[in-house]
Amino acid sequence: VPISKTPLKSADSPESPEKRDERKLRTRAHLIQGALTLIGQGRGFTSLSLREITREAGVVPAAFYRHFRDLDELGLALVEEGGMTLRRLLREVRRDRIAPKAMLETSVELYLRYVKSQRLVFAFIAGERGGGAPVIRNAIRLEELHFASEMAYDLSAMRTLPDLSIGTLKMLCGLMVATMLNAASEILDLPENQPRREAELIQNFVRQLRLIFLGATLWRE
């Protein structure tokens, strides 16, 4: 066991490989969470320094490099986290087997609850998909494409819009995903206790999705 790899830890109590792996994963999660916390405070990812992130995570700066080569690699881990969060949402929608008639309202409700419970991850995705580091932005776009593509195959399997090709369904879902992330960013920015403003934003969001869906029913290949 090469204990020498962790020079900043006192080596007097020998640790089992399992425990070390566990601790390593925990530190990695703390670094990810630390970066997300700073982003949740309104900071862009490109403005974060390694030192701030390790301080927020409660580890020494040198520990960073045992988990990530550089800040970009941490950024890509955040994007992965975001992608997993989005895919979990699709699984929840599938599991709930919503009646087609209430599809839109119920999905929006589920989505907004989800955005609020995962607000830091959504703040990161919504924040970096347009700006900041190109490498992060491109990775987020790829995750969005995967998500839209999965959604398109779900719609295809449900035969919700049976006349549309899978290519058109992907274009449609891409538009819906962009609209969803746009709404997430607006809703997360609302000050607390603004129920009327929130209701307006949600109503606007539902109307935009309905408009997109209406267009899809008229679409001819």
Add this chain to the structure above:
Amino acid sequence: VPISKTPLKSADSPESPEKRDERKLRTRAHLIQGALTLIGQGRGFTSLSLREITREAGVVPAAFYRHFRDLDELGLALVEEGGMTLRRLLREVRRDRIAPKAMLETSVELYLRYVKSQRLVFAFIAGERGGGAPVIRNAIRLEELHFASEMAYDLSAMRTLPDLSIGTLKMLCGLMVATMLNAASEILDLPENQPRREAELIQNFVRQLRLIFLGATLWRE
């Protein structure tokens, strides 16, 4: 003439007030351009320091405070610049008096040419509308709302969708503006000399706008 306000300038050649105002405006424009240049290099606005911006603008750091109280105030000036750029686009579309049938393709062409000629301003808007500093983000959203609202009144005047209320037209235009800015960010990120990839992105963008428009023709209040 209170020359003492500009302590870093040698006061041996007296300057006329007009010349001084002109120079002041020029420095301000250099600071704005300097920040945009750095953002165009893939930097988030919140990651910029005052020193970098003044270096890029070719002025001493202290000169910054003769134009902006702090970095946020410079950010808001950039937002204003973005808002003016968007409104200029609407004026161009109006002046061209495009035939309704070719409306979509021609507007998209005009828009994309415009995005490319003003790429730094669009990189800033697309980059900061989702992330970074909340004060900047909210200002961008307000500019988007103004733009969407102007577009809605234009559509209303042209009687393109005569059955829709102004409220619905605003919701529709809000969705179109978000889709436009999304497309701008994707197109600006394309590497040079990727005509096929660019054509695909543009086709996807046109199809999304067409879908939105189709939905609008079916919409019942």
